[in-house]
Amino acid sequence: MSLIPVSRKRPVWFHRLRMSPAIVGAGTAANSTAGPAISSSNAAAVGGQDQFGTEYENTGTGPMVAPTIPTTPSVSTYFGQLMCTNAQQPDPQQPAPDGCTRVFTLTAVQFTQPIANFPMKTATVWGYQGEGLPAPSTPGPTLISYGGERVQIRETNKLPEPSTIHVHGLHQPNDADGVAGISQPTPIAVDQTFSYPAFVPGHVGTFSYHSHFDGAVQEQRGLDGMWDVLPRQEHQSVKADVDVNMTLQIFGWEKEGSLVQPFGTGVAKQFPFDTINGKTGDASGGPITIKQGDRVRIRIYNASQQTHAMHLHGHDEVVVSKNGHAVPQVRETIQTVNPGDFYELEFTANNPGSWIFHCHFPHHTANGMNSGYNGAPVGMTRIFHYQGAPDVPPPILQRRPLHVQDPQLSHPHTLHRSTIIYRNSPKGRRGRTVRRRSGPGVPLVVSRSGRGPRGGVRRRRR
Ligand SMILES: [Cu+2]
Numbered sequence: 458m459s460l461i462p463v464s465r466k467r468p469v470w471f472h473r474l475r476m477s478p479a480i481v482g483a484g485t486a487a488n489s490t491a492g493p494a495i496s497s498s499n500a501a502a503v504g505g506q507d508q509f510g511t512e513y514e515n516t517g518t519g520p521m522v523a524p525t526i527p528t529t530p531s532v533s534t535y536f537g538q539l540m541c542t543n544a545q546q547p548d549p550q551q552p553a554p555d556g557c558t559r560v561f562t563l564t565a566v567q568f569t570q571p572i573a574n575f576p577m578k579t580a581t582v583w584g585y586q587g588e589g590l591p592a593p594s595t596p597g598p599t600l601i602s603y604g605g606e607r608v609q610i611r612e613t614n615k616l617p618e619p620s621t622i623h624v625h626g627l628h629q630p631n632d633a634d635g636v637a638g639i640s641q642p643t644p645i646a647v648d649q650t651f652s653y654p655a656f657v658p659g660h661v662g663t664f665s666y667h668s669h670f671d672g673a674v675q676e677q678r679g680l681d682g683m684w685d686v687l688p689r690q691e692h693q694s695v696k697a698d699v700d701v702n703m704t705l706q707i708f709g710w711e712k713e714g715s716l717v718q719p720f721g722t723g724v725a726k727q728f729p730f731d732t733i734n735g736k737t738g739d740a741s742g743g744p745i746t747i748k749q750g751d752r753v754r755i756r757i758y759n760a761s762q763q764t765h766a767m768h769l770h771g772h773d774e775v776v777v778s779k780n781g782h783a784v785p786q787v788r789e790t791i792q793t794v795n796p797g798d799f800y801e802l803e804f805t806a807n808n809p810g811s812w813i814f815h816c817h818f819p820h821h822t823a824n825g826m827n828s829g830y831n832g833a834p835v836g837m838t839r840i841f842h843y844q845g846a847p848d849v850p851p852p853i854l855q856r857r858p859l860h861v862q863d864p865q866l867s868h869p870h871t872l873h874r875s876t877i878i879y880r881n882s883p884k885g886r887r888g889r890t891v892r893r894r895s896g897p898g899v900p901l902v903v904s905r906s907g908r909g910p911r912g913g914v915r916r917r918r919r
């Protein structure tokens with residue numbers, strides 16, 4: 458496979474190398490399962506194609522350096538285990554030598570996870586435990602591998618029903634595709650372990666893994682996670698100073714601690730929690746710290762069943778790749794991310810302060826329809842905070858005080874401001890507003906038709 462002269466073949470925007478020099482010009486899909494075709498003689502290459510003809514090049518500047526290892530706030534980073542043909546035991550945080558396979562051992566399991574601070578906190582979810590990691594999570598641990606490496610997934614199923622793992626966007630061989638009933642005719646039964654065939658991902662970039670068994674339920678209960686295939690080296694000029702993963706998910710559940718119901722009824726359906734890395738903004742543990750001059754990369758994967766419009770305040774967000782491939786570097790203020798999409802967005806930290814990055818669907822910056830204290834955005838929100846800028850207020854632990862107070866409620870702050878459910882009245886279909894105290898299992902306490910300003914509640918008549 459010959460390299461293509463960069464200057465003649467590539468548009469000017471196609472300028473970032475996200476391809477490991479080690480994999481440029483490397484093997485074909487047919488031989489990829491037999492081991493990585495890593496050629497150190499290609500280390501100086503500036504362009505090439507992968508086995509599917511995808512082109513890469515590198516017009517960055519400066520010396521070749523190791524990439525920044527991305528982090529996933531609230532979620533573990535998982536390098537797996539390097540299984541090598543000889544006795545060597547290399548550091549799994551470094552690119553694997555020849556003859557090694559990077560094995561990710563994941564257990565699908567049900568557990569409870571704190572998701573929000575209000576009006577409910579904890580749900581029972583399904584997610585993944587990485588071998589040797591402290592706890593399961595949804596999204597599951599972020600897998601890290603390097604370009605040209607041979608990788609393998611092993612899954613143990615501790616769910617109450619069968620499951621599979623599909624790797625999303627990685628050019629895996631068909632028998633490693635994990636689609637229940639199609640490429641994996643027999644899914645992994647309860648309490649069973651399955652080793653998927655090893656393979657070499659086609660290129661570096663941001664990808665994911667998720668269940669592909671009864672996906673409408675299993676994915677939406679949390680069986681997903683991100684997978685970053687990093688270049689072994691990249692030019693200094695394209696190296697990120699801060700590199701964070703964000704998985705977008707939506708969880709709805711009926712009462713404190715109950716199981717997520719992807720297509721539930723009532724509260725679970727109407728007032729779900731829009732999250733990043735399994736947490737609403739108020740439960741995220743605090744801002745992401747950056748400093749003036751940083752090149753900040755955000756890797757997004759939308760694991761939910763809705764589109765999200767991801768918006769950064771105070772900076773342009775530059776789209777540098779989509780689904781593992783470089784794209785024209787358009788400066789955006791909002792990037793729409795469809796279900797299943799991966800994007801890499803970057804911005805230069807040149808405007809000190811505390812800036813939110815959030816979905817611009819207005820109700821996705823709320824927990825249900827509840828904003829945070831003093832009206833702060835929560836839900837699918839994160840804060841980038843510059844070192845030295847005034848501190849962000851303490852974590853938002855309660856919902857916004859109500860505009861109006863219901864005299865029938867002794868604790869106005871417990872009125873779930875926006876839990877307004879239109880129900881059928883005994884007399885037929887009527888827009889009946891039911892106000893509900895927040896919190897699990899609290900019965901409906903006020904029921905009236907229509908909605909109006911406090912002191913002037915009107916009855917809507919047919
Ligand atoms: Cu959204």
